[in-house]
Amino acid sequence: METASVLLQSITIPFGFNLKGNQIISCRHFSKQFQSMGFYSQQSLKPIHNPSSFGLSPSPLRKTARTQFLSPLKCSFSDISSSDSRNPLLEPFKNLSFDSVKSTLSELTPIKIVKWAAIVSLGIAAIKWTVNLVFNPFFWMYFSWSWLFWPWFVAIALALYGLYAFRKHLIGEASIVEQLAIVNSVFTWLTLVPPAYFNGYLEGWPLVFFFVYHYFFFFNVSVRKRLYGDYYGRPHDPMWDVNPPKWYRLLFCVGVMVGHWLAAFEAPELHRIPGGWSNVGIWILIIVTLLMQYNSTLYLAKYSEKVVVPTSVVQFGPYRWVRHPIYASTILLFTTYCLAIRAPLSMLFVVAVCLMYFEQKAKLEEVLMIETFGESYLEYASKVRCKFIPFMY
Template identity: 75%
Template sequence: MHNRSVHISLLLAAKWTVNLLVNPFFWMYFSWTWLFWPWFVAIGLAICGVYCLRKHLRGEANVFEQLAIVSSAFTWLTLVPPAHFNGYLEGWPFVFFLVYHYFFFFNISVRKRLYGDYFPRQHDPKWDISPPNWYRLLFCAGVMVGHWLAALEGPELHLIPGGWNNLGIWVLIMLTLFMQYHSTLYLAKYSEKVVVPTAVVQFGPYRWVRHPIYASTMLLFVTYFAALRAPISSLFVIAVCLMYYGQKVKLEEALMLETFGERYTEYMDRVRYKFIPFVY
């Protein structure tokens, strides 16, 4: 009986520790000013990410290696730039490191909700629409440059006010996550095996903009830049996203018109804005 009680206590302690470490509020309000940024960890993650990316491009990466790719990229977007310009980390960079993971793994959550597992389904490759590789690489480089510019433009992390001053940032985070999840979910409900559309989706966020998933990605970047108080860099990343997603949606909408014809034309007439309601 005693051993069982000890075992249960250890499990509860482990669960409490894990929940604490993945809680964004903990990283927001626990000061890390004493921790100087370990460059060897960042460089090691980058090397690991590149290695796993090569395996992924050959179709050989397992789930953990794919996660390593994503975590490495998010580290160099949200943690390394502010750490480089501040010499330490605290506050928003830790929060957004977790938020980026939540955001970009929502499609996996949708698969689990609809099918009971996390595995992608077979689909017609004609729906794998994407601009040329050089254009995608240029977009990735632009996003990375934007994050480094934001860390350079923004004030030092300890000068960013806390408390109620950041309520708007939390509202934007919740709005971004809500928009991404529900956009993916609505699209999946009207698609065959998540990725092949079988109808013109006109519900949820699709009532306001034609491409809410891309719009939510732009909003995520803008929210991070707003948290770092970097408005000029925010305009830069918006321009980068508009150029890339603008080209991508041309290809997608051409295929939608070919597939659904007048139904999609009527939808385009009714929902005129691609990414930003009442603006663009």
């Protein structure tokens, strides 16, 4: 078989070779060879010269027009390594020589030596500290405690971001998302964090008032959307931006925050607060508070230009009972919260803080209203004597 593999073969006639004894040997069956003998005599054939190393004589059985060599075997692997192959790991050391190392060392200065020594030392120290920390059992024990205190991480992160957004709000660069972050951080630290700190968990009224506070303080935004189709404030006369001094406003904010923490401290455990029909009065106060805030804002916007600048004295809706129903609804909201978690003493403190602040602000607004509307506002003030609490104050 090895001898036959180096010979030429044809597609139509059997291949063979002639030994020196003039005997034809074929690899086909005898019958096939016999059938093709007549065909051979009619073809113009050329002798095939076999290599002399096999000791073979020419054989007149091959046709030169349709012959082909056996295609060589192909392999995807080579036993010979290519000199052009490159190893990326060895690239930095390709041009490395004794002279290059010598020139690099000769260029070193004491400052470079100290610098590289410090870098290597810090790297070794960092690796050593990391390895010791990973294999320290006390680290994993303390780390597991973080799963118990994760709400504090969230609350502190929200507070820090709220302070950052508030700083941008003071310079007029806060986006809508940052303004929402301010509101959410404030309401979280008013309604959720204090009871969670003193109870270790949250349930019931703190969660309810977290959403009630959002709903309450977004009424003015919804009224602006109803009137103008968007949530943005309109430019107006700054004369109507009535505010007490900054330190007075800061004291008011601190007082409200302290009042909510005192309420959470005074209140019983959340699971001991009764539910069911005993809270019907609380729900009625919540509904009254929300309706008072919404109607007051809506009536004031109808008789105001750009929601801020009043065009006439409003004497309808909640303004028939008190002269400042928006401030009254805010006081009622804080009062309802304290009543819901059963903290009456803290309720008195929060009411006192609100009355001191809103009294000062109401005086500034009434002076401006008298200057603008004169006798009509004085007549209204004589009819509606109470500022915040109907029939009382």
